Amino acid sequence: MTARIQVQREARRGGLIEVRVLIQHPMETGFRYDSLGRQTPRNVIHRFECRYSGVEVFRAAMGTGIAANPYLRFFVRAEDSGDIECRWIDQENVSGSVSARVTVTG
Amino acid sequence: MVLLALPRRVLAQPSVNPAPGIDARMLNTPQGTMQSILQGAAMRRGRVRLELPAIADDGHSVPLVVRVDSPMNDGDHVQRIDLVSEKNPVPLMATFFLRPQTGRAEVESRVRLNGSQRVTAIAQLSDGSFWFDAADVVVNESACLDGS
Numbered sequence: 001m002t003a004r005i006q007v008q009r010e011a012r013r014g015g016l017i018e019v020r021v022l023i024q025h026p027m028e029t030g031f032r033y034d035s036l037g038r039q040t041p042r043n044v045i046h047r048f049e050c051r052y053s054g055v056e057v058f059r060a061a062m063g064t065g066i067a068a069n070p071y072l073r074f075f076v077r078a079e080d081s082g083d084i085e086c087r088w089i090d091q092e093n094v095s096g097s098v099s100a101r102v103t104v105t106g
Numbered sequence: 107m108v109l110l111a112l113p114r115r116v117l118a119q120p121s122v123n124p125a126p127g128i129d130a131r132m133l134n135t136p137q138g139t140m141q142s143i144l145q146g147a148a149m150r151r152g153r154v155r156l157e158l159p160a161i162a163d164d165g166h167s168v169p170l171v172v173r174v175d176s177p178m179n180d181g182d183h184v185q186r187i188d189l190v191s192e193k194n195p196v197p198l199m200a201t202f203f204l205r206p207q208t209g210r211a212e213v214e215s216r217v218r219l220n221g222s223q224r225v226t227a228i229a230q231l232s233d234g235s236f237w238f239d240a241a242d243v244v245v246n247e248s249a250c251l252d253g254s
Contacts, residue, residue: 016209029218031195057207065191065199067167067216067249074202077178077209 001025001096005086011078012106019050019058020073021086021098029064045070045090053082078104139197143188143228149236154187156227156239165219165245172227174211174237178204184211186230192223194249218249 002024011017023045030042042064050058057076076084085099153175162168174184183206189199202213211229219225222245228238 029195052207055207057205059203061201061203063199064196065189065194065217065219067218071214071216073212073214075208075210075212077207079207 001094003086003096003098005084005098005100007084007100007102009101010103010105013078013080013104014106015078017076017078017084017102018073019076019084019086019100020071021048021050022069022071023088023096024069025090027062027064027066027068027070031064043091045088048072048086048088050074050076050084050086052076052084053080078102080104139190140226140228143190143198143230144236147234147236149228149238151238151240153231153237154227154229154239156225156241158225158241158243160242161244161246162219163246165221165247165249167216168219168243168245169214169216170225171212171214172202172229172239174229174231176211176229176231178206178209178211180206181232183208183232184229185232187211187213188228188230189217190226190228191217191219192225194218194220219243219245221245221248 004022006020007017025045028040028043032040034040044064045062048060048062049056058074081104083099083101085097087097089095155173157171158168172187176182176184184204187202191197191199199217204211224240224242226238226240228236230236
């Protein structure tokens with residue numbers, strides 16, 4: 001799975017870090033039929049979590065209501081230098097992750 | 107396939123779409139979605155701000171921002187935010203779980219909307235109280251046209 005994460009490289013302690021993640025995924029709803037009339041099985045990224053220095057800071061439970069190629073933007077409070085790591089898993093148990101390093105100053 | 111570029115700054119259209127004068131009795135969602143979130147508790151309008159375009163050309167991908175007025179400290183923070191659709195086959199679109207370390211209760215994403223409808227964002231704070239905001243959106247081309 002291709003994905004992108006965009007995070008500022010440096011942050012001030014106590015400040016906010018904006019995290020933007022875009023994942024390439026069809027987020028198949030299960031409501032579509034192919035040309036032979038067979039239902040396309042539902043397959044969405046149902047769980048997404050973000051860890052900052054190993055601690056979970058944000059989690060999303062997503063359903064069919066999230067658009068294909070899910071995009072999330074959220075915030076994390078800068079505490080110490082460390083990795084911001086996002087992981088997710090879809091209903092076919094395919095998982096993915098992206099991470100970015102943030103250096104905290106001050 | 108080349109991955110799409112990250113979208114540039116927030117909403118394509120001038121957003122902000124307060125559906126004025128809505129209270130909890132005017133929200134109409136099927137299948138007891140709200141009841142299962144609220145578990146019998148009451149919710150009040152306020153503190154939450156849901157931004158959606160007033161008109162969405164393509165219901166397959168509608169940008170959405172939800173913000174909650176909260177200091178996000180250990181004693182007072184937002185625990186979860188639920189996004190509920192009136193007309194989607196699966197009304198609960200997403201649930202976001204936040205922590206004090208999240209720092210700011212603001213989440214942006216893009217949702218599928220099956221037709222023009224009222225979208226509701228419900229936030230549960232660390233004291234257990236529920237707050238919500240709702241926005242009406244006109245969808246020109248619905249998502250989920252097949253089989254739903």
